Amino acid sequence: MKKFINKLDDVLVESLSGFAEAHADIVKLALAPHFLSRKNQALNKVALISGGGSGHEPLHAGYIGYGMLDAACPGHVFTSPTPDQMLAAAQSIATNQGVLFIVKNYAGDVMNFEMAAEMLDVENATIYTSDDCAVVNSTYTEGRRGVAGTVIVEKCVGSLAETGASLAECKALGEKVNERTSSIGIALTSCTVPAAGRPTFSIGEDEIEMGVGIHGEPGRRRVKMQEADAMVKECVEAILADWQQKQLSLTERHETLLLINGFGATPLMELYLIYHSAAKLLKQHGICITRSLVGNYTTALDMAGASVSLCLLDDEIKQHWDSPVHTAALRWGC
Amino acid sequence: MHTAFILDAAKAIQQSILDNEAALESLDRAIGDGDHYINMKRGAQAIVGMQEELASLNTALALNKIGLKLLSTLGGASGPLLASFFMSMAKQWPAAENANPLSIALAFDAGVQAIMLRGKADLGEKTMLDVLIPVSQQFKQLAEKNQSKAYICSALIESAEQGLINTRDLIATKGRAAGLGERAIGHLDPGAKSCQLMITAVCQLALTP
Numbered sequence: 199m200k201k202f203i204n205k206l207d208d209v210l211v212e213s214l215s216g217f218a219e220a221h222a223d224i225v226k227l228a229l230a231p232h233f234l235s236r237k238n239q240a241l242n243k244v245a246l247i248s249g250g251g252s253g254h255e256p257l258h259a260g261y262i263g264y265g266m267l268d269a270a271c272p273g274h275v276f277t278s279p280t281p282d283q284m285l286a287a288a289q290s291i292a293t294n295q296g297v298l299f300i301v302k303n304y305a306g307d308v309m310n311f312e313m314a315a316e317m318l319d320v321e322n323a324t325i326y327t328s329d330d331c332a333v334v335n336s337t338y339t340e341g342r343r344g345v346a347g348t349v350i351v352e353k354c355v356g357s358l359a360e361t362g363a364s365l366a367e368c369k370a371l372g373e374k375v376n377e378r379t380s381s382i383g384i385a386l387t388s389c390t391v392p393a394a395g396r397p398t399f400s401i402g403e404d405e406i407e408m409g410v411g412i413h414g415e416p417g418r419r420r421v422k423m424q425e426a427d428a429m430v431k432e433c434v435e436a437i438l439a440d441w442q443q444k445q446l447s448l449t450e451r452h453e454t455l456l457l458i459n460g461f462g463a464t465p466l467m468e469l470y471l472i473y474h475s476a477a478k479l480l481k482q483h484g485i486c487i488t489r490s491l492v493g494n495y496t497t498a499l500d501m502a503g504a505s506v507s508l509c510l511l512d513d514e515i516k517q518h519w520d521s522p523v524h525t526a527a528l529r530w531g532c
Numbered sequence: 533m534h535t536a537f538i539l540d541a542a543k544a545i546q547q548s549i550l551d552n553e554a555a556l557e558s559l560d561r562a563i564g565d566g567d568h569y570i571n572m573k574r575g576a577q578a579i580v581g582m583q584e585e586l587a588s589l590n591t592a593l594a595l596n597k598i599g600l601k602l603l604s605t606l607g608g609a610s611g612p613l614l615a616s617f618f619m620s621m622a623k624q625w626p627a628a629e630n631a632n633p634l635s636i637a638l639a640f641d642a643g644v645q646a647i648m649l650r651g652k653a654d655l656g657e658k659t660m661l662d663v664l665i666p667v668s669q670q671f672k673q674l675a676e677k678n679q680s681k682a683y684i685c686s687a688l689i690e691s692a693e694q695g696l697i698n699t700r701d702l703i704a705t706k707g708r709a710a711g712l713g714e715r716a717i718g719h720l721d722p723g724a725k726s727c728q729l730m731i732t733a734v735c736q737l738a739l740t741p
Contacts, residue, residue: 251608274571274574274607275567277570277571281612306609312650313615394566398561
């Protein structure tokens with residue numbers, strides 16, 4: 199393992215400290231229990247709190263700031279944060295408009311946020327993101343995983359919350375965006391959890407993991423490396439099949455947001471190549487892309503690979519995607 | 533059973549987890565996400581580090597403190613699940629004068645029930661419950677029959693081992709391996725493995741004269 203590390207036990211705190219120092223104009227960091235929150239806390243709005251295991255940077259701390267999250271609770275690498283972190287974050291914001299937790303649908307995250315929600319004495323609600331359509335047979339799952347589509351949910355709900363919308367309205371929009379977003383990822387290599395010191399899974403030089411999760415957990419199947427267009431085609435077809443299953447009706451008037459997300463070790467050059475490939479295919483299917491995002495937005499440490507997310511827009515989602523945002527990882531319009 | 537035993541049990545559990553690093557890591561890398569050993573090690577360390585704080589408490593309070601500590605140090609799914617186990621077991625824990633195998637078995641069972649509720653899971657889903665449920669059922673049955681402590685402990689060690697082995701051929705419907713479908717068949721469940729290790733460590737300690 200070759201990584202920039204001083205002491206294994208210090209990796210998380212040193213990284214969080216660096217993040218807070220680099221973005222001191224936007225966020226502040228509290229330690230033990232760890233959480234990050236906006237430097238200038240907005241009042242009189244629903245507080246949006248997300249969190250999850252570390253190793254997916256810039257998710258979630260990179261999305262704290264005007265137009266997105268109010269706070270984020272980072273767990274250990276690939277390990278859910280604990281309820282004391284959520285409680286401390288919620289108490290530091292002290293909103294009277296309620297707290298909305300945005301949680302990726304993994305057993306650990308769900309249970310820890312659930313316990314925090316039970317212990318919190320402020321009105322609260324939770325959105326579970328579950329955009330990953332990689333795992334097809336739902337009888338074997340306890341629900342789909344939340345992956346890069348979470349960024350779109352956080353952006354749109356964050357925008358709505360700034361307008362003073364209610365807890366119920368924010369939750370409803372988040373659920374709508376989640377429902378209209380499907381994602382699927384491909385791993386070319388494994389990732390290495392620093393504390394483990396070796397790759398999470400072994401994969402042949404000529405193999406890829408189709409449908410990989412953002413922790414390197416297996417997806418649909420292990421297949422031979424193919425040319426990019428063939429791999430992207432499987433992703434796009436999986437997403438469109440998922441939309442069909444979700445009965446999202448597509449007409450020519452419909453616009454979409456295409457997000458090509460890198461897992462950490464795939465260069466932007468290849469991510470744009472994937473974008474080109476996916477856009478070409480979607481066009482053949484008569485799907486119109488009017489919004490796009492390409493880059494490392496939901497990573498899996500040092501995994502090489504990428505995910506494709508497609509969100510079916512409507513006027514409301516479009517408005518909240520376009521609205522001003524000022525966070526460490528997403529900034530436009532202000 | 534006294535708090536002193538709980539403290540020794542925590543040390544025995546920690547040792548067992550450390551001794552089984554390779555097994556826990558390889559199982560979790562095969563069908564999980566590779567963090568289970570690290571989390572269990574961190575949790576065991578935190579509990580062993582509470583020795584002084586726990587020593588003066590009665591057993592029920594000590595068990596509850598252990599649950600709260602696990603809740604804030606473990607993270608992942610194991611955190612809330614094991615925390616729910618200890619906190620619910622603490623609530624049902626008998627007063628010192630009523631402590632006997634049956635009252636302890638019932639407290640253990642309350643802990644297992646709490647895991648089922650929190651995880652919305654049952655037997656046969658390739659999780660820690662495939663070890664805990666049969667162990668709990670057998671614990672109650674043997675205690676009701678007034679079997680000796682030594683007999684019960686030996687039987688529970690066997691029961692935990694069998695429960696663990698049973699996870700090998702299961703398809704996971706709960707937990708991180710749930711996305712794997714049939715690919716999880718042939719692998720033991722890492723959460724079941726760590727539970728088997730913990731139960732074995734505690735039972736062996738209880739068997740030590």
